[in-house]
Amino acid sequence: MGRNPSVGGSVHLGCDTTVLPGSSFPYYHLSPDCVWELATTRGGLAVVLGLALIIVVRYFRSPWRRVPPGPRGLPLIGNASELRDKVWLFSQRLQTKDVMYLSALGQPILFLNSLKAASELLDRRGTIYSARPRLIMAQEIISGGLLFGFLNVDDTKCLARGRWRRSRRAAHQGLTKAAVRNYHSILRKEGVLLTSALLADPGALEKHFERTTASTMMSILYDYPTLRSENEKSVKEAVAYADRMSGSAAPGAYLVELLPWMLHIPERFARWKYEGNRDFTRFNTLFESLFNRALVGMDPEGSERPSISASVFEDSGDNQLSRQEMAWLAGALFVAVAETTSTTMSWWTLAMIAHPEVQKRAHIELDTVVGRSRTPTFSDAPNLPYIQAIVKEILRWRPALPFSLPHSTTEDDWYNGMFPESHAM
Numbered sequence: 001m002g003r004n005p006s007v008g009g010s011v012h013l014g015c016d017t018t019v020l021p022g023s024s025f026p027y028y029h030l031s032p033d034c035v036w037e038l039a040t041t042r043g044g045l046a047v048v049l050g051l052a053l054i055i056v057v058r059y060f061r062s063p064w065r066r067v068p069p070g071p072r073g074l075p076l077i078g079n080a081s082e083l084r085d086k087v088w089l090f091s092q093r094l095q096t097k098d099v100m101y102l103s104a105l106g107q108p109i110l111f112l113n114s115l116k117a118a119s120e121l122l123d124r125r126g127t128i129y130s131a132r133p134r135l136i137m138a139q140e141i142i143s144g145g146l147l148f149g150f151l152n153v154d155d156t157k158c159l160a161r162g163r164w165r166r167s168r169r170a171a172h173q174g175l176t177k178a179a180v181r182n183y184h185s186i187l188r189k190e191g192v193l194l195t196s197a198l199l200a201d202p203g204a205l206e207k208h209f210e211r212t213t214a215s216t217m218m219s220i221l222y223d224y225p226t227l228r229s230e231n232e233k234s235v236k237e238a239v240a241y242a243d244r245m246s247g248s249a250a251p252g253a254y255l256v257e258l259l260p261w262m263l264h265i266p267e268r269f270a271r272w273k274y275e276g277n278r279d280f281t282r283f284n285t286l287f288e289s290l291f292n293r294a295l296v297g298m299d300p301e302g303s304e305r306p307s308i309s310a311s312v313f314e315d316s317g318d319n320q321l322s323r324q325e326m327a328w329l330a331g332a333l334f335v336a337v338a339e340t341t342s343t344t345m346s347w348w349t350l351a352m353i354a355h356p357e358v359q360k361r362a363h364i365e366l367d368t369v370v371g372r373s374r375t376p377t378f379s380d381a382p383n384l385p386y387i388q389a390i391v392k393e394i395l396r397w398r399p400a401l402p403f404s405l406p407h408s409t410t411e412d413d414w415y416n417g418m419f420p421e422s423h424a425m
């Protein structure tokens, strides 16, 4: 390679040329000088114009120009600043769009903004849209790669391959209809306790809801005694984990998500990494001690102290999970349930206050089906269609996780003439 025209036997245009191995064609290095030289000859001008035309046509036909609408970003950083300030979500221009698109430091992010888009992409095209994005802080550091809701089917970064399949199988077995029947008595007891607490102290609604969901889940997961208060130490720690993890998973929370090489910075130069590792140790201790506590004194048959931890442990021959994986599985279920359920109960109460006519109709249904001499049981549920419909409407009207958990795409795709590219979040 050089400025020697004879190299590669090429036409002399004064440009650097070389012949690639296995090719008889010269390869031109299109430096600015070279383009100028090409352009100043007549044939060269035609070549340059032709190239320019190809570039322009390719630019306008490029799928990258057909990404869904979104807020305008800045050069280089794209929409990184919009991830923190979510005002754009409410802009008139975007509010009605099915799908919105952002790009933050090269990370494409899609927001699905309608039932139509969500069911088309997450449901019908689930094979492309069901992976989880890589969450370095929330999953790999703070959760030690053990939070099963954020695992991927073929997670090559996961030291224990197959963890996704094993964890899901175990969770499924612990949550089948038959398995859940074991916990009906706990749910009934907590229902009665909640009702009497609400009657005794109606001003502390949220505290009652939080205590009820925490107590229910601690009993179901760990055979924990009924909680007197939502301020029990283990519960506060588990809630602290949920807050820490979800805060870290929020788009834009940590730069390392956009610049993964930062993961290699030693802890002493990266406070975020030090704090993440410290928190993993803290939450790992919490989940392992709760799990081990559930197994203490466990009947070898498992029938005396039923709990999800106990049944996952009994199945460990089948599910092949390590003790630590099982402990994190139970911890993940606590996190998945506690806040979502108590928040939904709060919205339910608000809806009943805001719509007294609906409350009245629900009450009539309850009086007709159950009467006033006993509390409702699970066998009454199929005979209470109006109340079931209200529950579904609350979940639709005020979903406890409006942004859901992030999904990730595994392939480029086309949707309504738009181009959601692969590895979008």
Ligand code: HEM
Pocket: 148, 149, 150, 171, 175, 333, 336, 337, 340, 341, 344, 399, 400, 401, 404, 405, 406
């Ligand atoms: C009102 C209550 C609840 C709400 C609003 C809620 C909402 C959600 C949402 C939006 C997701 C993300 C789904 C996705 O990635 O596409 C999710 C995942 C999950 N939820 Fe719930 N949930 C609730 C209650 C529960 C309960 C009671 C359990 C278990 C006993 C549970 C266990 C899970 C698990 C294990 C996942 C992760 C699933 C996976 O990654 O495959 N959730 N939940």
